Amino acid sequence: MKPRVVLIGGGLMSAAAAAALARAGHPVTVLEKGELACGASGANLGQLSLFDRIEPWHYALACETFEEFSHLGETIEYDCSGGVVVLQDEAQYEGALPVCDALRRLGEPARILVGKEAREVEPFLDDTVIHSVLHCPHEGKLNPLLTTLHYYRQAEDAGAEIRLHTCVTGFETCGDTVTAVQTNQGRVEGDLFVNAAGAWSLDLAGMLGLSIPLGYHRATAFVSQPVPPCIRGPIVGGEMFLAHRDMSLRRHIGLGGVQTAHGSVIIAQATETSGVDSREVTLPGLCLTARTFLDHFPTLGDLEIVRAWACVTPFTHDGLPIFGFSRSFPNLFHFTGFKGAFSIAPAAARVLVRALDEGFVWEGDAFSPDRTVSAL
Ligand SMILES: Cc1cc2nc3c(=O)[nH]c(=O)nc-3n(C[C@H](O)[C@H](O)[C@H](O)COP(=O)(O)OP(=O)(O)OC[C@H]3O[C@@H](n4cnc5c(N)ncnc54)[C@H](O)[C@@H]3O)c2cc1C
Incomplete structure (x- = not known):
């Protein structure tokens, strides 16, 4: 049995992560304080961009994502x-x-x-x-709501559990290990915890006394x-x-x-x-x-x-995502801060699976949640 992953957040990043992790054999629970896509993922324009992805890793991520979208076609109203x-x-x-x-x-x-x-x-x-x-x-466009819901459907089909109206209010720890999250619906245990709460990831990190450069x-x-x-x-x-x-x-x-x-x-x-x-x-x-x-x-x-x-x-002020395990809590992973997440989410989620399963470190740790980034 692979480690149980608790994903915090119900936007696109968490949707893509839930689908990829559940398909890779992880028991997955998604916790969302409101409805699915009630944050930025339900508020955006559905623009797919390349002009802001000129680093090779970033461009490759977008190309892989657009290739996947081209197969989804009308399901997500994708248009290249x-x-x-x-x-x-x-x-x-x-x-x-x-x-x-x-x-x-x-x-x-x-x-x-x-x-x-x-x-x-x-x-x-x-x-x-x-x-x-x-x-x-x-470059192209899609329907952001249909896209987010598509990945949640995939996640559920692969066995993920999605709990709505479940707000994470705190963490339980034992030494440097997170053992459970506290929510308004009770506690939820897991082996690995992924902070994918978009702009709210900062608050989530703060609950553990951590600061991330978001x-x-x-x-x-x-x-x-x-x-x-x-x-x-x-x-x-x-x-x-x-x-x-x-x-x-x-x-x-x-x-x-x-x-x-x-x-x-x-x-x-x-x-x-x-x-x-x-x-x-x-x-x-x-x-x-x-x-x-x-x-x-x-x-x-x-x-x-x-x-x-x-x-x-x-x-993020350096334009790089926040992607990596916390140094203070090695079973807490931050997965947030990607530019215009719709152009990269499913491909980034596959890198997340590699990071959790194989310890893969992306771009020499340049995306570390523990890096120091000063405002420009
Ligand atoms: C007006 C606007 C236009 C945009 N246009 C584009 C565009 O054209 N193309 C593009 O790619 N990007 C665009 N973006 C950015 C894009 O929407 C984000 O990059 C993307 O939605 C981020 O996804 P996410 O899953 O990280 O965050 P979110 O979608 O914000 O999801 C975070 C979720 O976490 C939940 N949450 C927060 N705290 C807790 C808690 N304590 N417990 C449980 N759940 C919690 C929230 O309710 C929320 O649903 C736009 C954004 C906005 C606002």
Whole structure:
């Protein structure tokens, strides 16, 4: 019998981990304080990106994931549509050049397109207000809710137990071993514990007096009623290519958009500092996001917005995930902090299985939860 794994969190990372671990023969229990995908996994746009995965391990993870999604097809509304990063000025363009080169070296036929060529990939984008676009043909989109639920179904089919409305409130330890978690539904014992609680992973670590190099911010998006096709692939702004992006701002407005399989346009995003449980949608956040979107898509001013939402999502200041056993509690594994988790989750979950079963250490321990990372 393989060790019993208790997974904390009911988002995509935990879903993919539960499916992979249960299939590998582990008894698995998932503990989620609310409903499945009630955190960031149910709040996001479903964009699949490559422009922010130029490290070989990262690009390989995304390619493996997209290959898996291509077999799932309509089950998760996967569409390998290609995607663009909109480069708004010369500085963003300069920042995108080495990224484009790195992607091409990795095998992605990325290109920087201007004028007519840019218009051909995204006809509704106003090319008079932009410098150019970075186009990655293998980027795409999916339905995030269907995807998360798909992996939970796989996990259950492989024997995993999923307990909803079960909030982890503390840990029981014996020496340096975690023996059980305490929850509002009683205690749950296990051999290995995986902290996959997204932005809340920080709180979970804190319950054991641990600190992990994780940050989080609240991201806001809103969605229109279905309209005829107008946006082909995921669209994001090129701010991340700027060498000196001011991360200390309490509110950052970026360009983001995607059209779902059913025609709704999801527009994002306002990224704001907040408490971990905050779901607040701020009026300035909404207005500035809408303004940015309309500056780039002026002909879409008639979109009727039907809903807006916000949720916290995790990040790390060095851009690397938090993946590894805790030095203080060697049977506690942290599995969080991946950028845009939808592009990598199932492949990352298979690496997790190797780490738990074989002691595999990824990238020379660069992702250690015990590393020190200072804010930029
Ligand atoms: C507005 C927005 C847009 C985004 N757009 C994209 C995008 O287009 N593409 C992309 O790839 N990514 C996007 N992201 C990021 C993406 O959603 C996250 O990378 C991903 O969902 C992280 O998954 P997770 O499982 O780690 O965390 P989560 O989905 O947040 O799951 C963590 C879960 O842990 C549970 N939990 C917390 N504390 C406890 C506890 N004590 N006990 C039990 N359970 C607990 C929570 O309820 C939650 O369900 C977006 C995020 C937001 C907010």
